[in-house]
Each structure stands twice: as structure tokens, then as C-alpha cells.
Amino acid sequence: MTVTLADVAARAQVSPATVSRVLNGNYPVAASTRERVLKAVDELDYVLNGPASALAAATSDLVGILVNDIADPFFGIMASAIQSEIGGPGGRAGGERLAVVCNTGGSPERELTYLTLLQRQRAAAVVLTGGAIEDASHVAAVSAKLRKLTDAGTRVVLCGRPPAPDTSAVALTFDNRGGGRQLTEHLIGLGHRRLGYIAGPEERTTTRHRLEGHRAALEAAGIQEDPRWTVHGRYDRRSGHEATLELLRRDPSLTAVVAANDSVALGACAALRESGLRIPEDVSVAGFDDLPFSIDAVPSLTTVRLPLAQAGRGPGGSPWGGRSRRPGDRDGAGELMVRGSSGVPRE
């Protein structure tokens, strides 16, 4: 039924070993022989059996990219960057790696399941993106898994996620804390004193870091934070909408709303407008990530740009180079983008 190496070998009048060598090109084969083999491959329309090859060679060319939400452009952009960096099909680098993205949906179980699945497949590399869940037992489970993966020779890269101690995983983090701080400092500089904050899901490193940055800025400015000013939600538009309404209910005198990310900010804008408030005259709004659509919001969104597109590139080059994070490495810094949605508060 299906064509095998042996069939090709027979047709080309050589041994299977030779065919394998031609295909892998890591052993001298006479030009004439090679040609004959290639011709046979072509005529027979032969396709290597991946599993068999992986089994025999004890390696595979699978690279898994884990994302929290594939429908979120934040991850889409990052995945895209990573993929082009590791040189998927058509990409630059040697050999064709099958870069695949796995959608965990933010679920700890799925994250673990995917890691196991990738471990099963003896993946060449695994990239975990986005914030990690801060549940002790889950963190431990993931760390254990990662350790096993690296032990088995799988390269592990953490992208926008805190380093995993006791692991040889390369980590490229984003400076969420610094970005959050800059953003809030900007708002404070404008004169805001009562700022609402729509945080992401609790127990997520990203959520926590951004919130910490925000609070650090408040504290530095001597502003006493009111617990009512913080609401937790999901990282999506709806959540931003609902949370804003809640915020407004709790304290109608807020003059600014800082959102966990741009999608949330968009939802916040909608809610504000529906409530009859103008942006930024009545309330300023700020997002995070600077996704492509943010500049087109009206008013355009003040936000923090993260170097998502550089996600694939490690500190000082490609993380695929093999080096591990060194003490001197800096986080991917955020860049404050001041736009129309933030302004001087009323009064």
C-alpha cells in the first residue's frame, strides 16, 4: 500500500541504508547513486514515515508552542514570531521543523496534558508563552515536567513567562511590572488621583506583575489605593466591559481606568461611552500590549508596547542557540505609547 524506504531502495537498486543516507545527507554518497535514489523517490512519490524515523533516530523535528488563548492576537503574534524564528517550513534554518501551536485555553490541566503529549512525541523543543498560573502544586508539576523534558533532550523556552528554577529552560520575559508602572506614572503625571484597575485573572504572573507595577507607581506618588478600585476579570473585551461597569458603580468619581490589556481596554471604552462618559475628557483609559487594533480605536489607545515580535529571538540572538539565560540579560522592556485615550482629568 504505502511506499517504504525498501521500495525506493529496490527501485534504485541500492540498499535501504543508502536511501536513508541520501535522504538525510549526513554521509557520503556518490553523486550518481544519489541521483538514482532521488529519481526513485520522486517516481514512487515516497514520503518518509515520521514516526519510524523518530523512533529509529530517537529524535523528532516537532516544536510545540503552548499558548493560553489562540484566539487572542497577543498569542497569535507571538506564536507567529516564534515560528518564523525557529524556521518552520520555508523558514531559514536547517531542516524542517514542524512548529505547532497548542492552545491550552489557560487551563492548567490542558497545559500539563500538552506537555505530556509533546513529551510523548519526543519534541525537539517546547515554548511556553504567556503568564504562568501561580498555583503552587501546578507550578511544581510543570517544573517537574519541564525538567523531564530537558533531561530527555528537549529544548525548553519560556517566553513572557517567569524562569523556571532548577531547569535548563531558557527564559525571555517581558517587563510587565515596569510597563505597568510607566503607564500609571503617566496617568498620575497627567493629574489623575483616582484610578480604577481592571486586572486579569488572579493567580497569573502576568496579571500580578502588571498590577504590582501599577501599585508601585501609586505608592511612589503617595496615592493611597482604595481596594474598590481593583477588579479582576478575564483578558477579553467582555470582561473589560463588565468590570468597568462594576468600577463605575463602586466609585463614579474615577478619572482613569487602567486595563490589563488592550482588549479589556476596548471593552472598558465601550462601557464608559455607554455610561455617557467621554474619553479622555471624563475618564482616561489605558491598555497594555499595543496590539495592532489599538491604534485604530477612537480615541487611539494609550498603552505599553511589548516586543512581541522579538519573542522568538532570545537574549542576544536566538534561544535555539543553546545558551541559557545569564544574569545580565534584561527583560523585554515595554515602551509607553501615549495616545488619545489618556488626558488631563476633569476638574
Add this chain to the structure above:
Amino acid sequence: MTVTLADVAARAQVSPATVSRVLNGNYPVAASTRERVLKAVDELDYVLNGPASALAAATSDLVGILVNDIADPFFGIMASAIQSEIGGPGGRAGGERLAVVCNTGGSPERELTYLTLLQRQRAAAVVLTGGAIEDASHVAAVSAKLRKLTDAGTRVVLCGRPPAPDTSAVALTFDNRGGGRQLTEHLIGLGHRRLGYIAGPEERTTTRHRLEGHRAALEAAGIQEDPRWTVHGRYDRRSGHEATLELLRRDPSLTAVVAANDSVALGACAALRESGLRIPEDVSVAGFDDLPFSIDAVPSLTTVRLPLAQAGRGPGGSPWGGRSRRPGDRDGAGELMVRGSSGVPRE
């Protein structure tokens, strides 16, 4: 080094065959034995070797989802829907399928390469999403590949992409033509007579169908189309921005701009505004897809909603059910969403 089935067998004092059967659960094993095996698996922290298993069983649980641009929410949402439908880890259905999404970046070569890669892996299924490239030789190559895949037992699903003749591939298409037509009819109904159209890349089925719908509406209304009114570009915001400027240059009297999709429409809005034009007072704008951010644009975008989230579900249920498209099956219809960006033309 790594734990194998044999290790588990030894530890549980049974034969490898028994361990395999416990793990696959398709053969009677005494409860006590099963328990012993499971315990050993647990203690040894055994992980099945995917390639070996796939080789021996001649099947795998890989499901590949090909998308044109993973950074585009359009595909992200669709991929997400498909993934949850086929029951990836944590999903409903039996067994754990490793659903992976492969980013072709719209390149024909990459598309083919990924298909080969998936064929190599003996994927259980592959889903191709989004518009296809209308190059005869490429279409032929893809068809041949798909035929080979289905012959090898891989289920092939076409999602938002025209059916492939001579293939047992299941196809779920979106009614791009009808949607495009509705949209333009709406604009015409409002009184527009000079409509610019920003099309997607040429040679894409999606692009062509939407454009055809647009033209059908024009024709039905007896409007003679001016060739200057159509510009081709990419499916992204920047492209929309540039194309709009071009359109304005060609004919400043346009009263409406119809975009290939929502991202393009957003870019168009920006360009219009920069040119000092108000939306919709001076120029109406329409998008396509109804992505989440479209409702938050200001003014909110008039667009066509596609049942992306149903993408995973086939005609009358899941395409995984195995039935093939039947003549009576309808395309996924688009729903016109009239919002703020379209209005009565000036004059």
C-alpha cells in the same frame, strides 16, 4: 535512561503486551493486574513513546490545522473553535488528540510542506482553513496531496475553503459571496453610488468571492463599476490604510469604502480620518468577519458576521463524524451587522 514499556512490565511482573493493553484499554485485563500495571506506570513516571506507538499501530493522534496567518484573529478564532470541537486535551471526545495549528503564512510552498510534514507524521486528520490560492498548478498539487492523505486514512476537512473535487475531504464553506453582496446592497440602499473596494490578495478564493458578491450587488442596482474603484492588498490593517489613500487619490468623490475584512476596514478608517473625512458623514466604511474588536471601533463597524465559531462543527454535526458533504448542505451564511460606520451619503 528513559523508561520503556518493558521497564514497566518488569516492575509490574507482567509482559510488555499486558502493559500495552492496559494503556490502550481495548483488551480485557484483570482488574488486579491492571492496577499493578498502573501503579508501576505511576511509580516509574512512564510516558509512552509516541513515535514507537504510532509506528507499531500505524496511526497517530495528531490533528493538523493549517491557517494562513496565525496572528490574524480570524484564524485564531476558527482554530480555537476547531480545536475545542475535535476535543483536544481536556476536550470532550475519546482519546487525546494533539491538535496543532500550522501557520502557512499564506505561502503555497509552506502549505504543501506542512501537508507533507503532516503526512509524514501520519496525522489522524488535517483541517485546511481560509481561502485557497487559485493557482492551477498549486491547486493540483494540493489536491493530489489531499487525495494521498485521505487514501492513507487521514481525515481531511476544508473549512472556509472551497471543496476539493476528487477528494473525500469534507468541506464547510462560508458564504462569502452572499455576505459581500448583502453588504454592498446595504450601502446601495443607503444611497451610495460610488463605492471603493479594497480587496484582499488576488488569486485567493475568499478575495474573489467577496469581490464577486460586491459586484453582483452593484450590477443588480445598475451601477456601472469604475475599475479605479478596486484596489488589491493584503488582509491587514496597513494594507487597508495604504489602499484607502490610493482610492482617495484615484477618486476623491467616493462615498463608501468596502474592505476585504475588518482589519483592513480599520486601516481604512484611519486613513480616512487622517484625510480629514468623517465616518460615516463623508464616507461610509464596511468590513467583513465581525471580529471582536469591530464593535469597539468608533464608529463601530458595519460588517458581516461569519459563523467562525461553528467552524469546527460540520454540516449537521461534526465533520469528524465521517460523512462527506452532501448536495443539500448550505454554506455557513453571513449575517449583516449594520452599525455606525455606514450611513447615508452626503449630498
Add this chain to the structure above:
DNA sequence: CATGGGATAGAAAGCGCTTGCTGTACGGCT
């Protein structure tokens, strides 16, 4: 002319798992 060596090609031993077929034991049946 004998010989060492470089360049190729082949033989064969797995890689770790699945599964058809072959035991073996036990309970119920006549």
C-alpha cells in the same frame, strides 16, 4: 607490484510499541 587508505555501499541489529496467535487455568456443563 604489493599495500595502505579513502570513499562508498551493504548487512544487520535494533528503536519501543502493538497485536495475532498461542497457551493456561478455572468454572460450569453433561
Add this chain to the structure above:
DNA sequence: AGCCGTACAGCAAGCGCTTTCTATCCCATG
């Protein structure tokens, strides 16, 4: 008591490829 069906468990033969080791062949050397 003898027989057979049922319920498990094990044997062993691959699945299709990679790779080490070995066998050739041919040419340059001494």
C-alpha cells in the same frame, strides 16, 4: 469425572527507519 468455553496473559513477529560495523573497490604510494 471429563470436556469445553471463557478470561486472561505471554510470545514473538513485525512496523519502517537509522546507524554501527564490515566489506569492497580503486587509486595513490613505497
